[in-house]
Amino acid sequence: MSMNRRDFLTKATTLAAAGVLTPAMFPAKAAQAGAPANDTAAQLTTYNWGNPSEAKAYGEAFERFRKIYPNVTVQDNIAPISSWSDYADKLVTQIAGGNPPDIINIAVEGLRLAVEKQLLMPLDELIAADPEAKVLVDKIPAKLKDALTVDGKLYEIPNGGQTMVIHYNTRIFKEAGVEPPKPDWTWDDFVAIAKKLTTGEGDKKIYGYGLPWFNFAIHPWYLTNGTYPVTADFKHSNLNDPKIREVAEFIHALVYEHGVSPDPIGLNVYDQFAAGRFAMVGAGRWPVTGWVANGFTDFDIVPWPRKASAETVFGCGGWGISPQSKNPELAFQAIKQLISLETVTALMEIGQQIPIYEEAARKESFLSAPKSAPVFFDALETAKPVAAPAFFNALDRILGRTFDQIITEELTAEEALAAAHEELEAEIQRG
Amino acid sequence: MTSIANDAAAGWFSPQNRKETIAGLLFIAPALIGFAVFVAGPMAATVVLSLMKYDLFSNPSFVGLANFEAMLDDRRLWKVLGNTAFFAVFAVAGNVGLGVVLAVLLNRNMSKTVQYAYRAAYFFPSLVGLIFVAVIWQFLFQRDIGVINYYLGLVGIEPVRWLSSARNALWSVIILDIWKNVGFAMLIATAGLQSISKDYYDAARVDGSSSRGPSGRLPCRSCLRRSFSCSP
Numbered sequence: 314m315s316m317n318r319r320d321f322l323t324k325a326t327t328l329a330a331a332g333v334l335t336p337a338m339f340p341a342k343a344a345q346a347g348a349p350a351n352d353t354a355a356q357l358t359t360y361n362w363g364n365p366s367e368a369k370a371y372g373e374a375f376e377r378f379r380k381i382y383p384n385v386t387v388q389d390n391i392a393p394i395s396s397w398s399d400y401a402d403k404l405v406t407q408i409a410g411g412n413p414p415d416i417i418n419i420a421v422e423g424l425r426l427a428v429e430k431q432l433l434m435p436l437d438e439l440i441a442a443d444p445e446a447k448v449l450v451d452k453i454p455a456k457l458k459d460a461l462t463v464d465g466k467l468y469e470i471p472n473g474g475q476t477m478v479i480h481y482n483t484r485i486f487k488e489a490g491v492e493p494p495k496p497d498w499t500w501d502d503f504v505a506i507a508k509k510l511t512t513g514e515g516d517k518k519i520y521g522y523g524l525p526w527f528n529f530a531i532h533p534w535y536l537t538n539g540t541y542p543v544t545a546d547f548k549h550s551n552l553n554d555p556k557i558r559e560v561a562e563f564i565h566a567l568v569y570e571h572g573v574s575p576d577p578i579g580l581n582v583y584d585q586f587a588a589g590r591f592a593m594v595g596a597g598r599w600p601v602t603g604w605v606a607n608g609f610t611d612f613d614i615v616p617w618p619r620k621a622s623a624e625t626v627f628g629c630g631g632w633g634i635s636p637q638s639k640n641p642e643l644a645f646q647a648i649k650q651l652i653s654l655e656t657v658t659a660l661m662e663i664g665q666q667i668p669i670y671e672e673a674a675r676k677e678s679f680l681s682a683p684k685s686a687p688v689f690f691d692a693l694e695t696a697k698p699v700a701a702p703a704f705f706n707a708l709d710r711i712l713g714r715t716f717d718q719i720i721t722e723e724l725t726a727e728e729a730l731a732a733a734h735e736e737l738e739a740e741i742q743r744g
Numbered sequence: 745m746t747s748i749a750n751d752a753a754a755g756w757f758s759p760q761n762r763k764e765t766i767a768g769l770l771f772i773a774p775a776l777i778g779f780a781v782f783v784a785g786p787m788a789a790t791v792v793l794s795l796m797k798y799d800l801f802s803n804p805s806f807v808g809l810a811n812f813e814a815m816l817d818d819r820r821l822w823k824v825l826g827n828t829a830f831f832a833v834f835a836v837a838g839n840v841g842l843g844v845v846l847a848v849l850l851n852r853n854m855s856k857t858v859q860y861a862y863r864a865a866y867f868f869p870s871l872v873g874l875i876f877v878a879v880i881w882q883f884l885f886q887r888d889i890g891v892i893n894y895y896l897g898l899v900g901i902e903p904v905r906w907l908s909s910a911r912n913a914l915w916s917v918i919i920l921d922i923w924k925n926v927g928f929a930m931l932i933a934t935a936g937l938q939s940i941s942k943d944y945y946d947a948a949r950v951d952g953s954s955s956r957g958p959s960g961r962l963p964c965r966s967c968l969r970r971s972f973s974c975s976p
Contacts, residue, residue, distance in 0.1 A: 383898075405800055405801075406800065409800035409801060430799075430801050431801070466791055489901070515894070515897065516894060517887075519890075520888075538869075555763045575886070575887065575888030575889055576886070576887040576888050576905070576908045578886075578887070578908040579882035579887075579890070579906075579908075580882075580886055580887045580888075580889070581879075581883070585889065590889060619950045719903070721908045721909060721910060721913075722906065723910045743814070
């Protein structure tokens with residue numbers, strides 16, 4: 314039986330009026346004006362990361378996309394990730410090998426490198442031309458969008474974030490008779506509390522603070538001391554700033570002078586925190602789901618202690634499109650599904666990320682643990698993105714080695730940072 | 745002389761020999777092509793690229809020996825080479841030496857069940873992925889809450905900075921490497937021991953040799969010979 318457009322509209326309107334026309338009967342929602350036609354045939358590929366549960370949520374988003382574009386297949390390539398440097402290197406190699414993905418999920422750490430190497434295209438025009446996308450993007454906090462903007466152009470649409478806060482064991486605090494930290498506590502308060510909570514000997518010893526030993530987790534100390542590892546224009550090293558040295562000496566003192574932190578080398582701080590060996594630990598939201606799933610719920614969070622500033626650090630990832638994509642408009646339509654409230658909520662409920670929409674961050678599933686969960690999202694207001702210049706790979710490598718040298722007392726903070734500054738500048742010059 | 749050479753050349757290109765030559769070349773062609781594509785080609789490309797500045801995106805530009813100058817200027821180069829040599833010497837010596845000792849000990853008269861159990865126990869770490877080995881040993885070596893220092897503490901020994909001392913860290917990695925690979929060296933040495941005919945032992949014993957004499961050295965020589973050719 315054939316049906317012309319007018320017949321179809323008449324019957325559809327009648328059915329809708331009768332209340333029987335449900336969205337489920339129209340799974341293939343029409344494409345937006347300016348978007349590719351619904352019958353476009355193509356294949357999209359991604360360069361993506363995530364655990365199996367997150368991959369499932371992405372798969373569901375792509376299924377929704379395929380209901381609109383049934384002739385488009387999406388090959389979601391989840392790359393293993395050990396560090397952002399390594400992840401960016403693999404992407405560079407893949408593209409140089411003539412196999413550019415259409416959709417790229419990369420964190421702010423790799424953004425400037427990707428932009429400098431022309432691995433990402435600006436998305437502003439695509440967003441402006443699509444009212445649906447504009448509504449979604451407008452709801453994302455400006456801090457996240459600014460972090461993924463270079464020279465005034467937005468190269469990625471944020472897909473989730475992390476803010477660093479202090480997690481504390483409420484049982485240990487209670488048993489020691491120590492009041493939970495106040496939101497405006499200082500470095501001095503932090504040391505005093507950590508000292509009070511460092512108790513016991515041998516296998517009964519509890520440390521005040523478990524020191525996570527990677528670049529992102531050291532960042533809040535820089536920022537709350539009013540400094541940053543690179544200059545404001547992201548062009549040069551700032552490792553010779555005396556305030557960076559103060560941070561290194563403070564961290565060294567936590568281990569060797571105050572004795573409130575164990576030697577961080579070879580330590581899984583998050584497992585040990587859940588095991589009750591540390592009263593406090595610094596982290597984003599990523600360990601929370603694992604702790605809760607394993608029955609550890611005696612913890613809460615508080616903003617990072619401050620010294621010269623109240624700024625903590627945040628990191629975020631985003632969806633971008635390769636300029637070499639043959640189907641950038643289609644890729645953008647797929648990204649719209651990836652940033653839909655449905656996908657963002659699903660990812661948030663898996664538990665790793667802080668959602669990009671406040672609406673999702675106010676849901677019960679986000680607020681269920683810990684008690685002060687809103688602090689994760691609210692910390693964005695006073696947070697600054699992790700230092701991610703185009704030479705991030707070199708910065709990450711050099712900073713990691715430098716802090717190892719300091720904590721192992723191979724070099725003093727002054728010697729190690731002077732050498733690191735010199736080495737980083739030389740790497741920047743070499744390009 | 746010239747005549748002999750001409751005869752040889754004529755024989756080489758005779759219809760019979762030509763067929764054999766072509767067949768031979770065809771037989772070795774897969775290996776030759778594989779070598780050219782996967783070994784010789786990349787090696788040549790490495791030499792050429794070492795003289796270029798190349799970031800995979802822009803066209804490579806010739807920079808002469810600048811990359812080598814930068815490498816030689818790096819003060820860490822000699823330390824890295826020294827550490828690598830130190831590690832290679834002690835890890836190989838530890839693996840092969842301990843592997844031979846274990847093989848000889850397990851090659852003695854004992855119940856087969858016990859022998860297999862020991863062999864499996866020593867070989868098991870070779871089957872564990874390096875990433876898991878690293879995680880396990882990080883926990884064992886940790887200075888303040890690690891298992892090794894805990895037990896050392898029980899007998900009054902101060903915590904050792906296994907990983908957080910530049911001097912100790914290299915030894916810690918060598919210990920880890922020996923733990924992981926000694927089972928493989930033991931297996932190679934065991935194969936060497938078991939390939940020795942029993943007649944040699946009987947002959948040595950008839951000659952009045954003890955386990956410290958020639959019949960004791962015989963297995964050691966055999967398994968060392970194998971271990972050095974197959975050391976992990």
